[in-house]
Structures are given as structure tokens and as C-alpha cells.
Amino acid sequence: MDLMMLAERENTLLGQDFLTWLWYKSEIQDGMFELENGERFMLYMEQRMSVQGGDGENVDTATVNSASGDMTEVLYGLRTGKKVTRCQLKMEIDENLWQVQVKAEDFAMSGLKTPKVEMKDEEGDDPDAKFLEKIYLIEKCITLFDHVFKEFITIRISDQWKDEVSRFQSWLREGEK
Numbered sequence: 001m002d003l004m005m006l007a008e009r010e011n012t013l014l015g016q017d018f019l020t021w022l023w024y025k026s027e028i029q030d031g032m033f034e035l036e037n038g039e040r041f042m043l044y045m046e047q048r049m050s051v052q053g054g055d056g057e058n059v060d061t062a063t064v065n066s067a068s069g070d071m072t073e074v075l076y077g078l079r080t081g082k083k084v085t086r087c088q089l090k091m092e093i094d095e096n097l098w099q100v101q102v103k104a105e106d107f108a109m110s111g112l113k114t115p116k117v118e119m120k121d122e123e124g125d126d127p128d129a130k131f132l133e134k135i136y137l138i139e140k141c142i143t144l145f146d147h148v149f150k151e152f153i154t155i156r157i158s159d160q161w162k163d164e165v166s167r168f169q170s171w172l173r174e175g176e177k
Helices: 003-028 072-079 129-156 161-176
Strands: 032-034 040-053 060-065 083-093 096-103 109-113
Touching: 003 040, 003 083, 003 129, 003 161, 032 129, 040 072, 040 129, 060 072, 072 083, 072 161, 083 129, 096 129, 109 129, 129 161
Parallel strands: none
Antiparallel strands: 032 040, 040 060, 040 083, 083 096, 096 109
16 A cells, blocks of 8 residues: 555544544534634534445445434444544534535535625625625634544544543443433
């Protein structure tokens, strides 16, 4: 296996660990996260999610696309060793809502929906104001995502990871009851 293929495989595994951890963490914290500046935000996964397990020709995938939020099939997949490979994230601060789809293999984000930019054009307004507001909202989404990734990677590279995995496994067992 050449170095590039090994790096891609490692990135995929890290991405799967991250998205799986993020689902677990958002569930046990009721979606509540907090930035370094004390600003709180909600982050949760819903509607669309894929989990995958196995290697080579034995890859098994379970995908849920449920407006009702029924994640039974992907939870079962987690219990059988699968990890999250794709998900739809919703992030919320006050009345502002962002929605984005994320892939574990390369952290690619797609389908980003930001809060609406509602600015009436009035005489004397900066013509770039709507554009700049939209860019700000995109950057805010990335800031929120980066924050939860930093929280994950801090735990992942520390001695705390083993305990975190144990808590995750307990959470999965509790969900079976």
C-alpha cells in the first residue's frame, strides 16, 4: 500500500471516528455545545445518515433518510461495529439555523444552508451588505464545526480516549434496552 493510500485510509478512519463520536456526544449532551467564548449552540444529526462497516468486498452500509428522525437502523449498525460515514448536521444559535451534510472520508461539506439574510434594500445601504452577511454566516458554520472537531481531536489524542470509548459503548448498550 503506497503512502497516499495509507493517508487516505487514515483520514477516512479519523473522519468516521469523529462523526460517530459527534453523534454520541450530541445525544448525551442533548445537542448542547459551548464555544471558548461561552457562546452556546445546539448541534444534532437528523434525517440523513449512513453507517458503514467491513473492508474490501465485505463493506456493509446502512443509510437512513427519515424526516421523522427514526435512526433505529443506523443505531443497530453502530451496535454491530459500523461507524458513521455521512450525516446531516443541524447547528443552531438562538433563532439561527445552519444545515450541512458531511462526509467522513474527506470532511467534505455539501448542501450548506445558512440562516436567511433578510436585509431590505434601502437608499444609502452598502450594496455588499447582503453578500458580506452571507459570508459571515458561512464562516460561523465552519467555526462551529471546527470547534466540535477540536474537542474531538483533543480527546482522541489523549489518554481520555479509552474512557470515552467505554462511555460510548455503555451508551450504545443503554439504547438497546
